Amino acid sequence: EVQLVESGGGLIQPGGSLRLSCAASGFTFSNNWMSWVRQAPGKGLEYVANINPGGYETYYVDSVKGRFTISRDNAKNSLYLQMNSLGAEDTAVYHCARDSQQPRDGFVYRGQGTLVTVSS
């Protein structure tokens, strides 16, 4: 059974930093593209960042470029999102997602997420 368990969210002041983690199991993590997808309360879906199986190819939504960094440790079956210079617009539930073998086909599994609240 595929499991994706996120951690690291919380309440953070504007301008602060957080590092999110995702522990993956139930599939061969090192073979899969992975993403972070966020959903603000009551709002729609947004891809935040995406990373290839080897960890050397990354993509970001324009609004987080230069502030967020996606990374992975295939030895630990773990995905990360380093978030810096956080603003109120970053408040959302952040979900780790396993992409299709062709990531352009979208994600096929998503974790329950970790809530990030940016507020003073």
Place this chain on the structure above:
Amino acid sequence: DVVMTQSPLSLPVTLGQPASISCRSNQNLVYVDGNTYLNWFHQRPGQSPRRLIYRVSTRDSGVPDRFSGSGSGTDFTLKISRVEAEDVGVYYCMQGGHWLGTFGQGTKVEIK
């Protein structure tokens, strides 16, 4: 960024009747490999989104055949031939033709 625009944003439907959701992109979604990367997701209240259809019209395993996808280029449609109670929730289109992918705003389907 590629902007995906769905309509309607709210869709009250009668059980057993058809329903249709439109999704338009501001750029052509045909990728250099010749595939058109347009996907549909369904999110029931309190649940994670589930992909229903990928590459315009290919249904995922286990998705009832009352769901169908069509379209090309920039205009796409999701149709439900006969709405059932379990079909309520929010439907999102998602484009993968220009990476990083982007989603539409969502269409909320509810039973009249």
